[in-house]
Amino acid sequence: MHLGRPPRCVVLAGAGLYHGRGMANESANHHRNIWAPWRTDYIDSLSSQEEDKGCFICRARDGENEAAELILWRGTRCLVMLNRYPYTGGHVLICPNEHIGEFGDLDNATLTEMMQMVRDAQAVLRRAVKAQGFNIGCNIGRCAGAGLPEHLHIHVVPRWPGDTNFMDVIGGIRVVPISLAELHESISRAAEELGLPCRQPEG
Numbered sequence: 001m002h003l004g005r006p007p008r009c010v011v012l013a014g015a016g017l018y019h020g021r022g023m024a025n026e027s028a029n030h031h032r033n034i035w036a037p038w039r040t041d042y043i044d045s046l047s048s049q050e051e052d053k054g055c056f057i058c059r060a061r062d063g064e065n066e067a068a069e070l071i072l073w074r075g076t077r078c079l080v081m082l083n084r085y086p087y088t089g090g091h092v093l094i095c096p097n098e099h100i101g102e103f104g105d106l107d108n109a110t111l112t113e114m115m116q117m118v119r120d121a122q123a124v125l126r127r128a129v130k131a132q133g134f135n136i137g138c139n140i141g142r143c144a145g146a147g148l149p150e151h152l153h154i155h156v157v158p159r160w161p162g163d164t165n166f167m168d169v170i171g172g173i174r175v176v177p178i179s180l181a182e183l184h185e186s187i188s189r190a191a192e193e194l195g196l197p198c199r200q201p202e203g
């Protein structure tokens, strides 16, 4: 169900995840915000994605190839995966295995494991991409900016001093210093070094 036109611009601010409708009158916040307008490609694709392919988290959960699905590690009830449309390099999603959209519908064991994964993701990202800070949060409901409201996920976004800039706003340029495949490899390796459970590829 769609509750209106998707936002045109997505902003990650220091205190949380925001989805705005424009870039005007935001100059005062440039020192605190990451602008990620390229994510409109993702948001605009969601309606057809949901209809055509189903839930991307469930697809990743059931996929055979961990790297192709961007799965980083798995627990008993939850999984950690890279966001295919990241705010920053190393932006991960922590998701319950079950296709559930509300915290209130999760059992206590799943809730506990999700928070353990938030803790572990910080340790992994500090090791793998030298993260020095994090934005952690979720968007519940489409009106709050959730791209996939039916399957809950917690965003863990690594941050570094001085990581905000005007590149995307002024030039429409997306700076991608490292590929998703490289990130998957380095973050998975860091997870293994920290002893986190990873499903070995079959075959």
Ligand SMILES: [Zn+2]
Binding pocket: 055, 056, 057, 058, 059, 098, 099, 100, 150, 151
């Ligand atoms: Zn799902």
